Amino acid sequence: MKNDSQSLRPLFQLDPEIIFFNHGSYGACPKPVFEAYQSYQQTLEHQPIQFMENEVYDLLERSRTALASYVHCDKDDVVYVPNPTHAVANVIHNTNLQSGDEVLTTNLEYGSCDRMWTYDANQKGYQYIHAQLTLPVINKEMFLNEFWSCATERTRYIFISQITSGTGMILPIPEIVAEAKKRGIQTIIDGAHVPGHISLDIKELDPDYYTGALHKWLCCPKGVSFLYVKKDHQDGIQPLVKSWGWGEEISEFKASTQLHSPSRFINVFQWQGTQDLAAYFTVPEAIQFQKDYDWNTVRQSCKKRIKDFRDTITSLTGLPKLCPDDWLGQMATILFPMADVEAFKNTLYDDYKIEIPTMAANGQSAFRISIQGYNSEADVDRLIDVLKNLI
Ligand SMILES: Cc1ncc(COP(=O)(O)O)c(C=O)c1O
Numbered sequence: 124m125k126n127d128s129q130s131l132r133p134l135f136q137l138d139p140e141i142i143f144f145n146h147g148s149y150g151a152c153p154k155p156v157f158e159a160y161q162s163y164q165q166t167l168e169h170q171p172i173q174f175m176e177n178e179v180y181d182l183l184e185r186s187r188t189a190l191a192s193y194v195h196c197d198k199d200d201v202v203y204v205p206n207p208t209h210a211v212a213n214v215i216h217n218t219n220l221q222s223g224d225e226v227l228t229t230n231l232e233y234g235s236c237d238r239m240w241t242y243d244a245n246q247k248g249y250q251y252i253h254a255q256l257t258l259p260v261i262n263k264e265m266f267l268n269e270f271w272s273c274a275t276e277r278t279r280y281i282f283i284s285q286i287t288s289g290t291g292m293i294l295p296i297p298e299i300v301a302e303a304k305k306r307g308i309q310t311i312i313d314g315a316h317v318p319g320h321i322s323l324d325i326k327e328l329d330p331d332y333y334t335g336a337l338h339k340w341l342c343c344p345k346g347v348s349f350l351y352v353k354k355d356h357q358d359g360i361q362p363l364v365k366s367w368g369w370g371e372e373i374s375e376f377k378a379s380t381q382l383h384s385p386s387r388f389i390n391v392f393q394w395q396g397t398q399d400l401a402a403y404f405t406v407p408e409a410i411q412f413q414k415d416y417d418w419n420t421v422r423q424s425c426k427k428r429i430k431d432f433r434d435t436i437t438s439l440t441g442l443p444k445l446c447p448d449d450w451l452g453q454m455a456t457i458l459f460p461m462a463d464v465e466a467f468k469n470t471l472y473d474d475y476k477i478e479i480p481t482m483a484a485n486g487q488s489a490f491r492i493s494i495q496g497y498n499s500e501a502d503v504d505r506l507i508d509v510l511k512n513l514i
Pocket of ligand 1: 147148206207208209232233235236284286287288313315316336
């Protein structure tokens, strides 16, 4: 099927009046996937008891099977959660850290996860250490040296994004996971932006824990993400929310514990009280949609346009690039002079109908552009013209 932006744009439900350069925040769901989502919701409403008590488990298994083959792991090593924040909360709940221990992270992490770690560290008295990584990143060696200079013999976990949120950079996670393994440190990888964006082979990467959002770059409806847990850690793992699949080991609950899977990990996580699981079921349809429209080619073309766009803007401003070209996927954060980032963002939206996030840090201002299959050359040219006007 045709995969140029002209053919793809009508498949998305985005407001045609708006030039949308913020796929990175919440994604955007194409119509065929959204229709599948609504059809699952209608089936539920048609016969809620049959659906909730029987069909959900088969649909979850079908969906986990498709996801596992997409991210390369065992279907019983992944569970669905609404978002990466939930996934990380569940991992933190199982860390059992105490005073004297350290968790190493970076100054580039997503705010919700950073807050949860900070709370937990304050409660339990361990150190949550942010490696202060210098921007611009000149090369991988510089980044890795700075990062590892903050590890000690007390570091028990590393928590790090594979693609950073604010700065839109692909970090050298395979190198970090491999080195962590040599040092006996467990890795918790926040891959919120990874599925559907860059290739992911969990078996090969072999982290201890991994989370990815599926409503961002895989384009599912909102509220579907996964938590991968390496087999070694599945036995005793406890979900934050315990419900009907939990309690098999407790004699008073044994008879009434509802086991729908041979895997304890799956049983204790997959049912966490009544909720609309329809978004979870759409993962096979979302994978199929991207296959049908040859999304590998779409991604390659978007990546090239991101690099070209960054070249154009940096030659306009004379400001440095935050990272090497091969650290970029379909997003880039680009330094740009703005007196007030909020006012700048509002001007772009109100006066030019361009949706794009802006940010300020360390006395510098920037915006983050995402390019997805539905963004045309004309969209990008329009943004360049507007930025030339506003600089
Ligand atoms: C790197 C990263 N981690 C985690 C998240 C968490 O997302 P949510 O708020 O949906 O849990 C995001 C969201 O954009 C993100 O960019």
